[in-house]
Amino acid sequence: MILFGPAGNSESFYNEGHKRTVEVFSWIAKMGLNSYEYSFGRGVRLKHDTALAIGKQAAANDVTLSVHAPYYINLATLEPEKATNNMRYLAESARAAKWMGAKRVVFHPGSQGRVTRGQAFEQIKKALVLAIAHLTNEQLFDVTICPETLGKVKQLGDLDEVIEMCKIDERIVPAIDFGHLHARGFGALNSESDFAHILDKLEDELGGYRAKHFHVHFSKIEYTAQGEKRHRTFAETEYGPDFTPLAKLIARRELEPVIICESKGTMAEDAAQMKEIYEQEKAKL
Numbered sequence: 001m002i003l004f005g006p007a008g009n010s011e012s013f014y015n016e017g018h019k020r021t022v023e024v025f026s027w028i029a030k031m032g033l034n035s036y037e038y039s040f041g042r043g044v045r046l047k048h049d050t051a052l053a054i055g056k057q058a059a060a061n062d063v064t065l066s067v068h069a070p071y072y073i074n075l076a077t078l079e080p081e082k083a084t085n086n087m088r089y090l091a092e093s094a095r096a097a098k099w100m101g102a103k104r105v106v107f108h109p110g111s112q113g114r115v116t117r118g119q120a121f122e123q124i125k126k127a128l129v130l131a132i133a134h135l136t137n138e139q140l141f142d143v144t145i146c147p148e149t150l151g152k153v154k155q156l157g158d159l160d161e162v163i164e165m166c167k168i169d170e171r172i173v174p175a176i177d178f179g180h181l182h183a184r185g186f187g188a189l190n191s192e193s194d195f196a197h198i199l200d201k202l203e204d205e206l207g208g209y210r211a212k213h214f215h216v217h218f219s220k221i222e223y224t225a226q227g228e229k230r231h232r233t234f235a236e237t238e239y240g241p242d243f244t245p246l247a248k249l250i251a252r253r254e255l256e257p258v259i260i261c262e263s264k265g266t267m268a269e270d271a272a273q274m275k276e277i278y279e280q281e282k283a284k285l
């Protein structure tokens with residue numbers, strides 16, 4: 001089944017007087033949404049009982065959960081202490097995900113730093129082998145980790161790099177952030193064939209479950225010569241990418257990704273809009 005939902009809580013959710021995330025699942029279910037990404041972007045600080053309460057409410061409203069690991073993870077680091085911490089952040093994210101009943105941990109692979117891109121990439125691959133072993137040791141086998149395509153040119157995580165990372169283990173599922181790919185390609189995603197090229201690559205290189213049920217982040221995005229600048233909203237029509245060409249392809253190819261909207265402030269509203277666009281395209285088949 002294809003899933004649509006927000007990353008975090010819309011401004012309107014708070015404006016209506018809600019305060020706690022545990023309240024968001026019935027709120028988004030009323031909008032027809034069925035997925036939600038919980039952010040540990042600034043650290044994994046969720047208490048066990050809160051995680052259980054979130055998981056219970058999400059399940060009661062048929063909302064599938066994923067989590068986003070801390071933004072400061074950089075698997076390309078050459079410093080042993082930082083590398084150890086990265087493993088801990090991933091494991092903490094995975095453990096909290098398990099408490100909630102979430103199966104996917106999205107993370108940012110890393111940045112190049114002072115070494116060559118090739119050296120940084122090799123470091124990331126080594127760290128991913130360790131991460132999978134670490135999760136297995138911690139009895140977290142059923143949690144998948146999802147390297148995300150990143151928006152800045154200096155970051156490791158273009159489409160080919162993310163696909164290579166996924167080849168390390170079946171439990172590494174691609175998180176295709178189309179806004180980021182658009183930004184790092186300076187407005188690269190416009191026509192249906194621009195999107196088709198990405199989906200074809202997933203099919204040819206990974207195939208199976210991961211080419212059909214991959215993870216998606218989608219938002220409009222502003223960029224500079226360095227790539228990503230900031231996330232925008234669907235109302236800001238001067239920014240791309242447009243979801244319609246992707247929706248056509250997803251419908252025609254019967255793909256079932258988890259689509260998370262990362263619009264700034266209107267993530268739930270824009271996720272609902274994406275679902276509507278997808279349903280219109282599906283009805284035209």
Ligand SMILES: [Zn+2]
Binds near residue numbers: 068106107148
């Ligand atoms: Zn991200």
